[in-house]
Amino acid sequence: MTARNISRFWEWGRKIICVGRNYADHAKELKNAIPKEPVLFLKPPTAYVREGSPILVPLYSSNLHHEVELGVVIGKGGTAISQSAAMEHVAGYALCLDMTARDIQDECKSKGLPWTMAKAFNTSCPVSEFIPKERIPDPGKVNLWLKVNDQLRQSGCTSQMIFSVPYLISYISDFITLEEGDLILTGTPKGVSAVQEHDELQAGIEDIVTMSFRVDRQEH
Numbered sequence: 001m002t003a004r005n006i007s008r009f010w011e012w013g014r015k016i017i018c019v020g021r022n023y024a025d026h027a028k029e030l031k032n033a034i035p036k037e038p039v040l041f042l043k044p045p046t047a048y049v050r051e052g053s054p055i056l057v058p059l060y061s062s063n064l065h066h067e068v069e070l071g072v073v074i075g076k077g078g079t080a081i082s083q084s085a086a087m088e089h090v091a092g093y094a095l096c097l098d099m100t101a102r103d104i105q106d107e108c109k110s111k112g113l114p115w116t117m118a119k120a121f122n123t124s125c126p127v128s129e130f131i132p133k134e135r136i137p138d139p140g141k142v143n144l145w146l147k148v149n150d151q152l153r154q155s156g157c158t159s160q161m162i163f164s165v166p167y168l169i170s171y172i173s174d175f176i177t178l179e180e181g182d183l184i185l186t187g188t189p190k191g192v193s194a195v196q197e198h199d200e201l202q203a204g205i206e207d208i209v210t211m212s213f214r215v216d217r218q219e220h
């Protein structure tokens with residue numbers, strides 16, 4: 001077996017742990033309460049999609065939203081990691097989209113059901129190239145942006161996060177063991193909106209990384 005390379009972590013089949021409502025301005029735009037503890041959900045590794053392949057609108061949704069997010073790539077696994085040791089477990093970062101079938105999520109919320117069909121479908125996690133840790137000295141101070149067909153829709157700073165990266169690593173690892181190659185999506189700032197077939201999405205973390213994706217409709 002050839003040695004695995006963390007810069008292709010999306011090929012490892014590891015967990016994607018997502019944090020919801022981590023920016024007050026986004027919680028408000030969807031009329032959700034500001035959480036007292038992190039809201040968590042999972043995506044399977046089959047959700048990853050890389051530049052060059054399209055984001056697919058699931059057949060059962062007519063309201064697919066973009067959510068631009070900072071992804072944290074775990075380099076060293078652990079359980080019950082303290083906040084002070086948390087950053088030693090980070091290998092780097094990635095720019096990610098938490099694609100969300102908002103109509104399905106609304107239905108799940110009203111029925112008190114899990115969000116799996118709204119959040120975990122194939123291509124629901126577009127991911128950039130791996131960003132080594134040194135390139136983002138402070139993950140609590142970077143700007144994220146997203147454009148749809150050249151129009152700016154989301155622009156926010158990770159300083160607006162309610163729960164910081166070290167807090168999230170510590171909180172999650174108390175009950176889900178983190179493993180090398182896991183990814184934590186840290187939540188989205190305000191400005192989420194619907195995308196349509198043939199739209200072009202472009203997103204970036206300042207000018208550290210940019211990525212673009214085309215939207216297509218799932219065929220069958």
Ligand SMILES: O=C([O-])CC(=O)C(=O)O
Nearest residue numbers: 019020021022067187188
């Ligand atoms: O669907 C939502 O609004 C929750 C979420 O993922 C986020 O805040 O990033």
Ligand SMILES: [Mg+2]
Nearest residue numbers: 067098187188
């Ligand atoms: Mg999200």
